Amino acid sequence: MKNTRYYRKFLLITLSTVISLFYWSCTRKVENNIEIDPAEGPNPWTNLNWNNKSENFQFVVVTDRTGGNRPGVFEQGMEKVNLLQPEFVMSVGDLIQGYTEDLTQLNQEWDEFDSFVNGLTMPFFYVAGNHDITNKVMEDLWKQRYGRTYYHFVYQDVLFLCLNSEEAVPEAGNPDGKYHTGDFYLSGQQRSYIEETLKQHAGVRWTFVFWHKPVWLYEEADDPSRREEVSQSGWPEVESLLKDRKHTVFAGHIHRYVHRKRNNSDYITLATTGGGSALAGPIFGQFDHVLWVTMTDAGPVMANLMLDGIFDENFDKQDIEKHLALTMQNNVLRIDSKLNKAQLTDHHQVKLTLFNDLDNPVEGVVQLTNSDFITYSNNTLSTSIPPNSAVSLEVELSIKPSADSVANEQLKQEINRQYARWELTYAFEQYGKIEVTGNTRLYP
Secondary structure, X not given: OHHHHXXXXXXXXHHHHHHHHHHHHHHOEEEOOEEEOOOOOOOOXXXXXXXXXXXXXXXXXXXXXXXXXXXXXXXXXXXHHHHHOOOOEEXXXXXOOOOOOOHHHHHHHHHHHHHHHOOOOOOXXXXXXXXXXXXXXXXXXXXXXXXXXXXXXXXXXXXXXXXXXXXXXXXXXXOOOOOOOOOOEOOHHHHHHXXXXXXXXXXXXXXXXXXXXXXXXXXXXXXXXXXXXXXXXXXXXXXXXXXXXXXXXXXXXXXXOEEEEEOOEEEEEOOEOOOOOOOOEHHHOEOEEEEEEEEEXXXXXXXXXXXXXOOOOOOOHHHHHHHHHHHHOOOOEEEOOOOOHHHOXXXXXXXXXXXXXXXXXXXXXXXXXXXXXXXXXXXXXXXXXXXXXXXXXXXXXXXXXXXXXXXXXXXXXXXXXXXXXXEEEEEEOOOEEEEEEEEEEOOO
């Protein structure tokens, strides 16, 4: 009798457990590694249509680093891209300063750039700009280091077409060997490649095009010669190949964000990721950013992320320093007296103005460096700048007697390379003293 009672009790417990497990399995959703327990009736969420389709993905587009490179900005940008963790990173050119045939210098510049992008935890795709391929030496070096100057790949049924806008002169990579003027050009060889690639991938769900120069903006110019350049560049033919397919085009070069609608598609010219900029703000399209692109069933969703608004979880004094370095770079020092390079004299008065746009006092130091042909009456200028104020400084530039032996053009080039290095020390109540440094070209 005792054993019968125990047996019945065991059956009741077992049956209760089975019923509970059955009920739990009926109400619990376990799918695609997602486990949640919806109740009958209201639930504290809007829906369970998870935004995690495997065919959707995210990538980042970075833009001009050079053409007035502001040291440290692009490097910080790559650190911030690592925080975002996209699946890969695209570019639109002007990655090094270039504009030389000195292979030692060029290799140093490419080695430096590679060190920045090799720190990414995802792939980076190169696209050539005018600073990257300016002459035959630079084109040959590109091919030696990176292979093709234009190429494509397909990811999740999306075509990525990376083009070379720098085939404008025969010695700089133009296989046609006949187009001698203009700022941009797609050779017949490259056009054939584009046409064949688009034909082979006619059924993809979207096409992204990346290249450096926003040729379509030149069509808006008042200058007829500019519009003539566009007509001869090969771009109209490429655009006609794109017009009947879903596509988006990205470019850089002008250091200003511009969005256009063409053929019911987005044509986006990015601003800068460290290139020269007045950083006047979004209303002027001048800012340091990366473009975050999410590919969805309905097409790409794009978000501009400002570099000075991306921080990791350990937001501290170092982040404040980086933020100031990014935002103050072009808002610190103004040159009030431009040197007339056509009328060089032995002496020239240089007028500088230091700005402090913050509510904190600032100690400012400007360093000027003598060269073989130029000397300054004072190489170190120091001043205190009250909150929300500006202070002007003056120094005399002199042309050394040694300059008499060089051509006037060489002297002009020497002056073009003159920079003022500035250092500002901000006194913050919470973080203490923070130093921000930068360079400003004396005679842009």
